[in-house]
Amino acid sequence: MLGITAQAQTGYQVGDLTTDFNLKNVDGRKVSLANYADAKGYIVVFTCNTCPVAKAYQDRVEALNKEFAPKGYPVIAINTNDPVASPGDSFEKMQERAKEKSFSYAYLEDPDHIYTKKFGAAKTPHTFVLQKTAKGNEVAYIGAIDNDQQEENESREVYVKNAVNSLLNGKKPSVTTTKAVGCSIKWKKQSTTK
């Protein structure tokens, strides 16, 4: 029984090609990665409304979009949480948050956690940087946005920013995976016993 429950990264690994999705945005329209025809890649952030860590990163996620969308790497945020298990993460609440903070990026719902599970997002926030290649969208980086959740360290390591800049310079990111503390995903409650 000791230590058997160590959790490996399930879902995509660095180097995997990802499937696309077609999820509803806060403006009611469906969004896919394919919609971003001019994109060179994507910054997919699995996040939510309610987690304090995710909230602490909201402005930084906005800053990433402002900086990198014009360069070909837009941010796409996906809400990992079930609205019944976590009412603060309902679609209406998502719309409220997006409006209140003037999100410049898409904030999508993921009913039944289909893409949360496919990607293997294990907590919020959990970020995947994808690069558009001839073979498809390849995972280039998985993990934290930076190593300084509380924003106290001016010389923090900005993992996602560095990863995207490397890709824009035709190189692989020097750091491809990192760890972070975040909130557990609020899964939909199963109606049948396992």
Place this chain on the structure above:
Amino acid sequence: MKKYIVIFFLLFVFFETKAQVKLLTLKELDARVAKGKDTTYVVNFWATWCGPCVEELPNFEKLQKDSMATPIKVLLVSLDFKSKLQSQVIPFVSKNKLQSEVFVINEPDQQAFIEKVDKKWSGAIPATLFVNKDKNKRAFFEKEFTYQELITTLENLK
């Protein structure tokens, strides 16, 4: 009458000191464990915003309470933001009358801190570290613990 006043005063002081929450660096944690010699430290990583963490806290509290005469020490190390120490952590500790020692982690580089605690840790909480310096035992688990599981783990560590 005087005896009762003295006892009451001591209990009052005892309870008061328990309500403190201090910041803790990993270095300080290591020093504490090193000083502990034959004490087994049960270091639980949690946060006030982590539902499953809060749910299992009573199990750690019971362990500490039932272990008063033994060399087992529960340390509840919170990953709440330092800025929330006064506004959230301390009120939480007071409201829930936590008797175990409570700390808030104080490390500038979260990546390094996670790796140093255990290379296999994904960063998810709750997670618990069992460590005994003298016996050279160290076991880390990224999971929730029932009271029985805590007892079993400690047994298996001997």
